[in-house]
Amino acid sequence: MRLTLQRGTALIAVIAGLGAGLIGATHLATAGEEEGREFMQAGEYGKAIQELQPLADQGSPTAEYLLGEIYFGGHGGDMQQALKWMTASAEQGYAQAQARLGMIYAKGLGVPINNVEAYRWFALAARGADPKAQLKTISEANRGAIAKRLSPAERSQAEALVEDWRPAGAPVIATPKQSEGVIGQVGQVIPGIRIQLAAVKNADEATPEWARLQKTLGTQLDGLVLTVESVDLGTKGIYHRIQAGPFTDKAAAAAKCAVIKQMKQDCLVVVRKKP
Incomplete structure (x- = not known):
């Protein structure tokens, strides 16, 4: 559903106000982050990155x-790295990063516009922000504006x-069988809804490839279990497809997949029914 010009203009204005106020309102937990912020405000982005990178590598959501803000501003790194760090922060439940991701997907800042993702992140930011903070009010307003863009099916999906979102690092409840993953035989149909990320020719490469994907995609694979689907493609040989799931629908x-593709990783949805 397309917004009228009036509604679209209102949304952009609210989002722009959010972006302008993010850094100044950030609560910084460590001295390194405080110094990084000061370097950012002084325009010394190289020094800011030196302060923040080690903390970000250790999992600090504010860092x-x-x-991510530095990279989105074009001060080093690239858009892929910017999205990676902003998503990592948002996935830990940092409301300001969640609101920023909502803005990124709503306006298509370096990524295609994705209204479902925009709604999701604005809704999570509104839920997690301080009830008295402007961030909560703005996120709620933007969530409402984005809702007008969604079809009923898209709204239900969002x-x-x-509802299903959990902060990165929260315990994932799974049966032992699920946590071990599933390695299928050639031609075996493994029922379920999953995403396929890669394929390898040697079965021994499947586990290392899964480890690489977990490192590359970070929190995007949290709670998902490896499934290796092996298929015989005739003259092309046998391939072992690296899949993750399960998903409810x-x-x-x-x-x-839409999020993972923004991180420059192939992804497609596979649905396997019981034979």
């Missing part, structure tokens, strides 16, 4: 957020993503 899997 990840600030590093609400499901909000195709919409949830498609939404995950």
